[in-house]
Amino acid sequence: MDARDLATFEAVARLGGMGRAARELNTVQSNVTQRVRRLEEALGVSLFERSRAGARLTPAGERLMPYATRVEALLGEAGRAARDDGAPRGTLTVGSLETTAALRLSPLLASYVQAHPGVDLVLRTGTTAEMVERVLGRELEGAFVCGPVAHPQLVSTPAFSEELALLSAPTETTLAAALRRPDLRLVILRAGCSYRQRLEELLARRGVVGLRRLEFGTLEAILGAVAAGLGITLMPRALIGPAWRGGQVRAHRLPAAEARVQTVFVRRRDMLPSSALLAFQKHVTKRQTK
Amino acid sequence: MDARDLATFEAVARLGGMGRAARELNTVQSNVTQRVRRLEEALGVSLFERSRAGARLTPAGERLMPYATRVEALLGEAGRAARDDGAPRGTLTVGSLETTAALRLSPLLASYVQAHPGVDLVLRTGTTAEMVERVLGRELEGAFVCGPVAHPQLVSTPAFSEELALLSAPTETTLAAALRRPDLRLVILRAGCSYRQRLEELLARRGVVGLRRLEFGTLEAILGAVAAGLGITLMPRALIGPAWRGGQVRAHRLPAAEARVQTVFVRRRDMLPSSALLAFQKHVTKRQTK
DNA sequence: TCCATTCCATCAGAATATCAGATGAGCGCG
């Protein structure tokens, strides 16, 4: 059984059609048809039900499908294992929450790339949900996300511990006062942000629900909006040093149970970490204990 | 990365030379060279150290090797999974101890092949060590061996429980008397037989060591030899009914702790059992409880 | 009903890849 036939099969099954698979594989449809046919002949079973709408897996195809993905993953891993001689090199693609990147990662990344000049480091930012999705999809080798993460396919290691603070305009002297404002809004970074969810839970416990939201793409814009009295937000206390010191925003302390948030580093359980990733994790741990 | 290149690589690594691999793969040496070269180019690393003596793995090759075997196994399993629709068919190859085959398996096998006419059943016999080796090497889907078996790659399920008896010529009326004979020999089936080992342990506990051995290939020959006073042997009590009834041999009862032996069915942990094997195991369990 | 669209199957020729066999080079050994 040819691995490339299997990959073709996988694409057809995933995309639900031979033509679509051909486009993804940068080839023509007749080719895909031929590969699938050959696979079917080699196995002696029919893998797809063909119809006007496309191709649908037969029971035999359903049984084969998980193997197709596993073989692909294993071949990829084999290549990495053979190439990787223990000296970190190549491209390391990791993800991070925007806030973590801003607050913790810059010095860490700087010293990492300095220590390992053979590595091309790529950092993607996004929400916890997006990062988890991308790690599962093998787009990222790992990611810093808001913990805890419980997923059977992932293994997570604690990276940082943050204390969150609720920010309001400096004119609100207490948390209670800030929450009493009739035109209160949540100023958030992105729709799926895990701090947003946390903030809403936190407010709900205080009887505040159904607030309007303002969404800004950058941390600076958020701080600016809060300073201007447009609303409140939640973010790591350590991140707001400058703005707070300048008196632009007021940080309201929260009870420890609500304030503490663990940032964890997650990676796929079944993917062997590259030397570059191992060195990265070691780097993180070292910084953390220091 | 092509799976066939990987298989070629695996053969070269295992046999220690391209020419030898070519012979095993039914092709010519130039072809093997080409495939290995392509693999090396694709990976960007050298996999073998070539020399007059053959080809030796480089560190990169060592890292790739386990993946090569895993990919091969996974592809084989994929084919089986796709073909196997739950109705037992195809070839089922199992192993068994000679004694277990004689004592327990004949009716079981008969009813199994009757219940599943689509299955070609192959039974290989040998010692526990041989069977375990073959199961690990995927030559057998599973085997009945002398338990307990503790191997991380194997999973074993109890199949039968035997009571062993020590056999001597009918002229020896007691076990003690039988052991006192100066020209005592062990009559055994094969060199690696697990009953032989057990018998020697058993005798050692009674202060009898260093006995000569007689090795015969069939159970009948062993019983004949014991009947003729050539020596003693150990085998399942249930197996010797006819010979014992005929007064040809005498069976000496052993203490329960020494007499009980579990026959277990072992299979590879990481290999998905075929429907034929599942049906077989179910068959065994049913018979056992009946 | 008819036509455009969207699937998949099939075919034939061109481009590629694979194969076998011959040859060459390196090296140790008698």
Place this chain on the structure above:
DNA sequence: CGCGCTCATCTGATATTCTGATGGAATGGA
């Protein structure tokens, strides 16, 4: 030095794979 062993390289024959065109079947809209 020639023999026997290895692997590398080359070449032409063979096989496979790719492409682009064509055809059929089903669907949905005019």
